[in-house]
Amino acid sequence: MNIIPRIVAPRCDWGYVAGMGNMPSNSPDTRPDGLPYAVAKTEDEWRQELTDPEYHVLRQAGTEAPFVGEYTDTKTEGVYTCKACNTELFRSTEKFDSHCGWPSFFEPLAQDRVIYLEDRAMGRVRTEVRCAGCGSHLGHVFEGEGYETPTDLRFCINSIALRFDETTQKDN
């Protein structure tokens, strides 16, 4: 069954990306607004539900190797959901060829589907993208790279964090 959890308290705006100053510290269990995630499970439960590589990326903020992910070059129309909690996160219509080795989107399906956190690992400040439904790590977002997209943002997302649902398009 494909249950899409209702987002309790949406509201992440671009201020999180642009106004680097007031981003909350990285907490795996609580949303930046202090509310619990709609889908909350113990790490033991996540370990049982996810494969080891999925767990490493989604729950331990790992990164899959570039150019090997299942959806890196996928162009089929459809929706990408969180592999951990099935929240609909990205659409094929906002996916673009970044040639960076990971699936790239210029914006999420809706701003309330993702949460932005400051990530100071790797010796530089990056903006981490997490699923707003369950807090799982998805990837990072980079801005101002000069891609010819409507936002000039690149949501660089691990394939393994996503599940793809192909949509059957109606004729129009």
Ligand SMILES: [Zn+2]
């Ligand atoms: Zn999720």
